[in-house]
Amino acid sequence: MVLYIIGLGLHDEKDVTVRGLELIKSSDKVFLEAYTSVLSVGKERLEAFYGRDDIIVADRDYVECQAENIYLPAKDGNVSFLVVGDPVCATTHSDIMIRAREVGVKVEVVHNASAMGAVGCCGLQLYNFGQTVSIPYFDDNWRPTSFYPRIKYNRMGGMHTLCLLDIKVKEPDFEAMKRGKIVYLPPRFMLVNESAEQLIEAEDIRKGGAYIPNKTLCVGLARLGQPDQCIIAGTLEELKEADFGKPLHCLVICGEVHEMELEALRPYLIENSTFEIDAEGSLFDRGETD
Amino acid sequence: MVLYIIGLGLHDEKDVTVRGLELIKSSDKVFLEAYTSVLSVGKERLEAFYGRDDIIVADRDYVECQAENIYLPAKDGNVSFLVVGDPVCATTHSDIMIRAREVGVKVEVVHNASAMGAVGCCGLQLYNFGQTVSIPYFDDNWRPTSFYPRIKYNRMGGMHTLCLLDIKVKEPDFEAMKRGKIVYLPPRFMLVNESAEQLIEAEDIRKGGAYIPNKTLCVGLARLGQPDQCIIAGTLEELKEADFGKPLHCLVICGEVHEMELEALRPYLIENSTFEIDAEGSLFDRGETD
Structure with a gap:
């Protein structure tokens, strides 16, 4: 049994x-x-x-x-x-x-x-990913940015960060509950666009230089592992405006991008993207952690 | 097509x-x-x-x-x-x-x-893993420790490190080749025991305090995803002596271990293990990366 x-x-x-x-x-x-x-x-x-x-x-x-x-x-x-x-x-x-x-x-x-493995299909090497973060929906009173130092630490070490985007299923409708009814809100799945917007705001709040909204290379992925999977690479400012279609979406903030990774990413790059690749040589290569 | x-x-x-x-x-x-x-x-x-x-x-x-x-x-x-x-x-x-x-x-x-996802079956949370390293076989003249600063960076950030262990299949036998024959060596798959030994030596060479051979908690895994899968948790000194059976093996060097992770790991812990959990509060929690 x-x-x-x-x-x-x-x-x-x-x-x-x-x-x-x-x-x-x-x-x-x-x-x-x-x-x-x-x-x-x-x-x-x-x-x-x-x-x-x-x-x-x-x-x-x-x-x-x-x-x-x-x-x-x-x-x-x-x-x-x-x-x-x-x-x-x-x-x-x-x-x-x-x-x-x-x-x-x-x-x-x-x-x-799983998404955490399949994300490698964009061409970024899975072993170069650091810890994974979750991006929660911001609301009027709650704009948590606890993911920010983790992204920064990953990037300082040359690592990519997979951002899992918020899913809200069967969330209670508090307004209706005040009127004594149990009602659930329609399901919400965070889009790459929304996550890009929130990440830009988080950099604005924290000002730690974890990433640069119009320079750091990022990769948005929608419907990973499905036949109509969509991958678009560009800066956060660019991905904010890109059309990924239906959920589920997730996002990668790149660390150091090696030559073969860039080669594999090329078909997905937004035309005339303003992205800039970080100067080569992470903490490790410079021996600063030794 | x-x-x-x-x-x-x-x-x-x-x-x-x-x-x-x-x-x-x-x-x-x-x-x-x-x-x-x-x-x-x-x-x-x-x-x-x-x-x-x-x-x-x-x-x-x-x-x-x-x-x-x-x-x-x-x-x-x-x-x-x-x-x-x-x-x-x-x-x-x-x-x-x-x-x-x-x-x-x-x-x-x-x-x-993949092993990179299935490793989560030991109870360590996948999103707490940092970059993955490969441990190559040391030989008489070549004892590379380039994995060492990566493990250190992961651990400083509280992250676990998955170590993929060397596989040597169809390696040429240079001695035989000198005699003009093309001969291949029998396949070799690095065991957790061998990797633990090499990691202890790497700490001895680098002396950077990336991990402590008789204290840092590690998890050895053999035949991941197979019915006779074997998981044993303990220090490197302890895992060096543990019996994992047939290949393939891999190893995790833990970073910060959270309560639920330790709970999930408990069935796999070596009795009377001398491991010590890192003091809570990584770089992030202390805000040092901000």
Whole structure:
């Protein structure tokens, strides 16, 4: 009796692995996690492909407050918990694994592609990426820039930074709640354009020179791993105006860009971009960290 | 007519995605890249599963010196180029994509799990990883420690470092070549134990305090994503003596370890390990990068 946490990859029902598909078909219960990311197809398409009509959609409330409903049934039968991308890339799934193991449930992970790996398709080398940051939606009263020093530290070390962009699914509508109704706002997925705007504002607030809005090379990516994937490279000022189409979007702020990386990026560069590549020689090459 | 570069994942023939499998079955030619990593099964098992008997194994020489034999046929038919893990995680595959596109060949990537993502299964959060380093085999005359300042920079910023360990496949036997014979040495895959030994030596050479051999927490991982995967956490001095079994191995040198990460790591900790967690508060938290 096992809790299988199965990655679904990035696009549609056919991105599951053959192993994952076999496990889903033979599981007693199947849950679909539906709030840290989304596929381009819905539950019905997955059910048709898996040959079953009993997938339970687990939203944020469900996974955070009723996780035992997911892992306890794995004491008596096999349970598949389906996750977009790879299961070990989001904090939430680490939490459910720990709790399941604590009560003696065996957990197995079926890996798959994740945005954190697939981002390498733009030509930037994955091993040159530093820590990943999340860009939250700014609102009128809350404009947090805690991502800023992390981007700066990455860039000082010559590293690229993957920025994951905010997803708001099933957010309560506080105005309606004041009137005693439980209403959810429509889902929101941050666009590269919005993230570029916020990053420019963050540099303006912090003034630390982490990046230069009209010079630092950045790469916007939309619908990573999907057939209509869109990649555009340019400065933040330029990406602010670029059209990436539908979600999901993410953004990379480049550190040092090596020759082969630039070569691979070339097809995606905005014409007449004003970007400037950082002078070669990071902290390491200059030996300053020694 | 497309060159499909298809990730095979980390374990066996069933780790390919359903989409990848369909493309392999319908391709006119299929190449298997066989030197940046290995699956736990060989070409024959893949051929049986794909229902074809014509897979061409492409070793390092082939991919580096005769790459056009792989991508040029994609002008007249569909070609699948199979790669262990994810195609965008190794430099070599970036090179072949650039060259194929230069001569007008359409390239599509089918993503899959890679060691760089699956390493998150040990409980360390993927977004806390800094740049990835490679640890090459030391020999009598060549003991390069260029990975050292990178690990140090990551750790100063509180980040974990994934160390990819050397793989030597089809290395020429220079002694035999002096006698006029072309002979290859047996393949070698660096073990966690060997890497721990070399890292301890590197600290001894550089003396930069990047990590402390009997204190810094590290995680050794063997056969990532395979059913007999082995994870052991402890100091370098401890991991030097631990038994991880067969290749492939990799190693993580931890930066700051957060509470939930330590909780997730606990089942893998060596009993009575002498590790000490870095004092909380990295450069960022102290605001020193601002």
